[in-house]
Amino acid sequence: MSSRSMDSFVIRGAARADGTRTDVRVDGGVIVATGALVAVAGERTIDADGLLLLPGFVDLHTHLRQPGGEGAETVLTGSRAAAAGGFTTIHAMPNTTPAADGPGVVEQVAALGEEAGYVDVRPIGAVSKGREGKELAELVAMARSRARVRIFSDDGSCVADPLLMRRALEYARIVDGVIAQHAEEPRLTAGAQLHDGAVAADLGLKGWPAVAEEAIIARDALLAESTDSRLHVCHVSTAGSVEVLRWAKRRGIRITAEVTPHHLWLTDESARGYDARFKVNPPLRTAEDVAVLRAALADGTIDAVATDHAPHPAESKRSEWSAAAMGMVGLETAVLVVQAAMVETGLIDWPEVERAMSSRPAEIAGLVDAARPIAEGRPADLVLLDPTARRRFGVEHLAGRSTNSPYLGQDLPGRVVATFFRGTPTVLDGAVREPDQLGAAW
Amino acid sequence: MSEHLLSTKGFTRDSAVTLLDVAEDMADTQRRQVKKLPTLRGTTIVNLFFEDSTRTRISFEAAAKRLSADVITFSAKGSSVSKGESLQDTAQTLQAMGADGIVIRHSSSGAAHTLATSGWTRAGVVNAGDGTHEHPTQALLDAFTIRKRRHGDDSRGRDLAGVRVVIVGDILHSRVARSNLWLLTAMGASVHLVAPPTLLPSHTEGWPVTTGIDLDEAIDGGPDVVMMLRVQRERMTEAFFPTAKEYASLYGLSVARADRLPESSLVMHPGPMNRGLEIAGAVADSPRSTVLEQVQNGIGVRMAVLYDVLAGERSA
Numbered sequence: 001m002s003s004r005s006m007d008s009f010v011i012r013g014a015a016r017a018d019g020t021r022t023d024v025r026v027d028g029g030v031i032v033a034t035g036a037l038v039a040v041a042g043e044r045t046i047d048a049d050g051l052l053l054l055p056g057f058v059d060l061h062t063h064l065r066q067p068g069g070e071g072a073e074t075v076l077t078g079s080r081a082a083a084a085g086g087f088t089t090i091h092a093m094p095n096t097t098p099a100a101d102g103p104g105v106v107e108q109v110a111a112l113g114e115e116a117g118y119v120d121v122r123p124i125g126a127v128s129k130g131r132e133g134k135e136l137a138e139l140v141a142m143a144r145s146r147a148r149v150r151i152f153s154d155d156g157s158c159v160a161d162p163l164l165m166r167r168a169l170e171y172a173r174i175v176d177g178v179i180a181q182h183a184e185e186p187r188l189t190a191g192a193q194l195h196d197g198a199v200a201a202d203l204g205l206k207g208w209p210a211v212a213e214e215a216i217i218a219r220d221a222l223l224a225e226s227t228d229s230r231l232h233v234c235h236v237s238t239a240g241s242v243e244v245l246r247w248a249k250r251r252g253i254r255i256t257a258e259v260t261p262h263h264l265w266l267t268d269e270s271a272r273g274y275d276a277r278f279k280v281n282p283p284l285r286t287a288e289d290v291a292v293l294r295a296a297l298a299d300g301t302i303d304a305v306a307t308d309h310a311p312h313p314a315e316s317k318r319s320e321w322s323a324a325a326m327g328m329v330g331l332e333t334a335v336l337v338v339q340a341a342m343v344e345t346g347l348i349d350w351p352e353v354e355r356a357m358s359s360r361p362a363e364i365a366g367l368v369d370a371a372r373p374i375a376e377g378r379p380a381d382l383v384l385l386d387p388t389a390r391r392r393f394g395v396e397h398l399a400g401r402s403t404n405s406p407y408l409g410q411d412l413p414g415r416v417v418a419t420f421f422r423g424t425p426t427v428l429d430g431a432v433r434e435p436d437q438l439g440a441a442w
Numbered sequence: 443m444s445e446h447l448l449s450t451k452g453f454t455r456d457s458a459v460t461l462l463d464v465a466e467d468m469a470d471t472q473r474r475q476v477k478k479l480p481t482l483r484g485t486t487i488v489n490l491f492f493e494d495s496t497r498t499r500i501s502f503e504a505a506a507k508r509l510s511a512d513v514i515t516f517s518a519k520g521s522s523v524s525k526g527e528s529l530q531d532t533a534q535t536l537q538a539m540g541a542d543g544i545v546i547r548h549s550s551s552g553a554a555h556t557l558a559t560s561g562w563t564r565a566g567v568v569n570a571g572d573g574t575h576e577h578p579t580q581a582l583l584d585a586f587t588i589r590k591r592r593h594g595d596d597s598r599g600r601d602l603a604g605v606r607v608v609i610v611g612d613i614l615h616s617r618v619a620r621s622n623l624w625l626l627t628a629m630g631a632s633v634h635l636v637a638p639p640t641l642l643p644s645h646t647e648g649w650p651v652t653t654g655i656d657l658d659e660a661i662d663g664g665p666d667v668v669m670m671l672r673v674q675r676e677r678m679t680e681a682f683f684p685t686a687k688e689y690a691s692l693y694g695l696s697v698a699r700a701d702r703l704p705e706s707s708l709v710m711h712p713g714p715m716n717r718g719l720e721i722a723g724a725v726a727d728s729p730r731s732t733v734l735e736q737v738q739n740g741i742g743v744r745m746a747v748l749y750d751v752l753a754g755e756r757s758a
Contacts, residue, residue: 123600193551198648199648202552204575204620207644273559274552318560320529322573 007423009044014053014384016374017350024053026380033376048384054354056088056119056381057335058370060154060180060258060305061234063327064090064121065111067127068097073311073401075109076435079160081266081400082307083426086383086416089370090119090309090331095156101126101137103145103295110147117438118426120381122365125149127159127168127179130151135403136167143175150366155234156281158216160186170245178230178256181220183241184282188212193322195283199268207323208283210238213400217241221248221255232275232326232364233257235308237282238331239292245331246301253379256364258306259293261330266290266406276317276324277406280310292340297356298347307334310430311402318352323379329405332398336412344413360365381422389415399432446558446567447747450578450625455601461746462586463598468749469742472508479745482511485752487543488536488565492518495547496739497713498570498579502545505744511752527552528660535564541565543752551575566751575613580712583743585629587732588667590739593710598694600742603630608660610693611671611720612682613637613653618671618712621650631667636660638693640682657692661699668703670709670721671697690719700725708732 008027016022024035035052039045059082073081075092082090090108094100100109106123113121125142131154141151150438152172159165159181168179189212194200196207198438217233221244224231230425235244250257262280267287270278278284296302296437310327315326330337335357342348348356362371393412396402419427425442426433448460458736471479487506491499504664505511516536529548541751544565547552548706551573558567571577588605589597607626613619623633628696631652634640646653654660661668672687683689690696700709700722709721726733 191656196644198645201643201645202620202648203616204596205703206574295515315528315530318528318530320553320556321551322550323529 009046011046011048011053011384014051015390017052017054017354022053024374024382026420028422029380030373031374031376031380033440034374035249046384046418050386050388052350052385052386053374054086054372054383055358055370056419057357058089058302058365059085059087059307059309059331059334060091060151060232060361061312062090062331063095063308063333064092064093064109065214065311066096067108071313072415075117075121076262077111077401078217078309078311078331079113079116079431081329083118083419084399084416085331086332086385086419087331088119088381088383088419088421089122090128090337090366091122091151091365093153093155093270094124095131098126099126099131100191101129101131103138103141104296106142106149111235116435117421119421119425122156124151124153125145125179127152128164130159133157133159133161133164133208136164136166136171139168139177141170143177149233150175151175151180152177153182153184153234154370155180157183158184158186161220162223165226166223167199168229169224173229177232178232178236180232182234183213183216185212185216185222192283193279194239195285195370196272197268197286199271203274205269205271210285213238213282214240217244221253223251223256225251226415228254230254235260235263235264235306235382236293236302237263237285237289238248239289242292242296245296249301254407256303257301258304258361259297259302260308261305261334261341262328262406264290264294264341265337272404276319276321277328277404279321280328281326281328288315293349293405294341294345294405297342298352303356303358304364305334305338306361307331311400312404313402315403324377327404329398329400329402331400333393333405333407333412335385335416336393337407339414340397340412343387350434363414380420382420383416385419386415386417387413391415444750447751448554448558448569448575450581450621450628453628455623455726457690458585458648459599461582461750462566462589465582465586465746466598469743472742477508479508480510480596480748480751482509485511485542487511487513487545487748487752488543489513489515490496490532490536490546491516492546492548492750493571495571498547499521501737501740502570502744504741505748508741508743508751509748510695511669511748513686529557530560530562532713533557533560537563537565542652543568543623543748545570549570560705568747573615573617575617575626576621577612577617577736578621578625578705579740580618580743581625582737582747583740584622584669584710584712584741585625586743587710587736588708590735591732601629602626605631605667606634606663606665607631608634608636608665609658609671610636610657612641612673612677612696613671614641615674616671622669623649627651634660634665636693638683643678653749657699661702665707667708667710668695672712673716673720674750686719693720695725697722697724698730700730703730710736713737728752
């Protein structure tokens with residue numbers, strides 16, 4: 001026991017997702033023991049009695065805005081927001097300026113992530129050069145760069161050209177990559193402002209029809225099947241999309257899908273006050289869509305929860321609806337909203353939350369370590385939750401640079417008490433630690 | 443007394459009738475030699491027009507001036523707005539200059555709502571048309587016109603119970619249709635919308651109306667009112683319909699169609715009209731047409747609205 005290093009500690013009395021109690025000893029950033037552990041004199045101990053211990057969350061869909069959008073978020077500030085939400089791995093979408101469409105930008109983002117030190121920042125590479133949907137980007141060069149890119153996406157824009165999509169699916173196989181599609185037929189959504197439903201009709205806002213998403217998912221599923229390639233569908237938002245996914249999975253097509261917390265919790269009714277915090281792409285849908293999405297996450301048709309954390313400066317949201325930017329921040333609130341929408345409704349329990357927010361997204365991203373359960377030898381990416389907490393969510397609970405959260409002023413259950421990234425606490429007692437504290441004693 | 447007028451959706455039968463009765467009083471004063479009332483003396487009203495609309499702007503201007511308000515007209519074209527100034531900055535500037543009321547016309551749906559709820563200004567906000575959302579004063583003057591035609595000097599206190607209204611044309615993009623369907627049904631009328639399927643919203647199930655795609659069928663139902671909507675010619679380039687000729691033949695109120703209406707049926711149009719497209723010139727000029735009365739009634743109705751929103755103490 002005297003061989004323990006300075007950064008060893010033990011988490012005592014935590015409940016695993018399945019409810020069993022365990023202690024976890026961490027040393028050198030790795031889990032070295034679990035179960036009922038014998039106390040060691042002088043060892044740093046975290047009392048986790050009554051708290052839930054889960055593997056750190058893995059986000060497949062994060063907008064960090066750097067380079068080019070530092071007024072809204074940076075890799076550092078987005079990493080802090082991620083830690084506040086219990087994430088230890090995030091995937092940075094490539095819709096930056098310039099776009100992350102080659103080894104240079106993805107390596108820069110990965111390096112900024114390492115420097116920040118809060119989470120594992122995994123860049124997603126663009127599918128097409130400049131995300132223009134015309135020419136294939138250098139997928140292999142990005143995969144073989146120091147950023148080791150495995151997911152490619154033009155997110156924010158759909159790879160609408162079926163030929164380019166087919167080529168991308170095929171070409172990504174060289175590096176066992178996956179194409180993550182933002183499914184939106186652009187001709188059906190030009191100028192679209194809100195879900196094409198009764199609320200859009202009332203508000204006089206141009207409708208974003210469900211079919212614009214469903215048609216692309218169906219097309220891409222067939223392309224993935226015919227090329228034996230891997231397809232991941234970003235932010236699934238409609239009941240019809242779930243039907244297509246179910247059909248594709250039954251056929252054995254290599255397709256996975258994610259849903260955002262906001263599509264599990266909010267509906268287009270929220271737009272009635274023209275409050276642009278509720279403007280997002282794909283748009284908030286109907287209560288029926290929400291119910292179907294929840295059921296699909298519960299039965300595994302939808303594999304993962306992904307935040308689509310999309311920070312915007314205040315002026316981009318404080319305007320008339322049609323001039324406002326699309327997107328909402330979501331890292332800090334993700335697990336809270338999942339608890340409200342999925343756990344407290346009795347649809348799933350914590351093992352399924354662990355699957356949807358940690359192991360399954362890690363598998364989709366090809367992250368072997370992050371996909372492993374809490375056990376000896378696994379890197380100590382961990383989160384401690386207090387699911388009994390309940391609070392009025394406020395701007396003081398946000399940790400990134402932007403405050404465009406749709407949940408401000410709402411009562412949300414749960415609280416992230418601590419987050420550990422490779423054994424280093426990034427959040428303690430519910431507070432994100434400062435960058436200069438990360439390497440220091442605690 | 444209301445804080446703002448943003449939409450007709452909140453109107454009840456009684457609140458609508460009360461407001462139209464005030465408009466009757468206002469209209470009466472307009473028959474006098476001296477048309478000006480001292481009611482809003484010392485009040486500053488800004489006409490904030492981000493979108494060109496000469497008719498609506500001068501109607502509001504006339505209404506405000508006849509209530510003795512000071513009127514400032516702010517047209518976005520050629521102003522700082524066209525140089526990228528935000529709605530927030532414009533609103534805060536007007537607040538700093540002491541605007542008590544803002545009449546806003548904007549191309550973006552919800553702009554009036556955003557202005558009223560943002561905290562950028564304490565002024566009372568009147569929606570003079572926001573994008574494809576609503577145009578509440580148009581619906582009020584339409585309701586006023588229908589009531590006046592039916593009841594003349596005996597209009598006060600009356601609603602529109604039993605009146606069957608058909609609204610025809612580009613429902614999808616029409617703020618006039620949206621404001622009318624809430625107001626007219628609140629006052630007891632029934633509303634039937636007729637449009638090509640491309641120009642009806644895909645979801646109208648939340649609206650207290652019936653819908654159809656056949657104008658002839660609607661005409662043969664013998665409606666009390668046929669309200670024709672203006673068709674924007676650019677809709678043709680967006681594949682909503684192939685040609686003006688085909689639109690006119692399917693959805694235009696021709697002389698032949700108008701002749702099949704009961705003699706008492708009214709034909710309405712919010713203007714400006716495309717004669718020969720959605721409405722034949724002879725129909726627009728026929729005795730059943732209320733087009734000019736609508737314009738005339740607009741002033742009294744807008745006086746009533748400005749009075750309702752601006753007279754008395756405003757909450758800070």
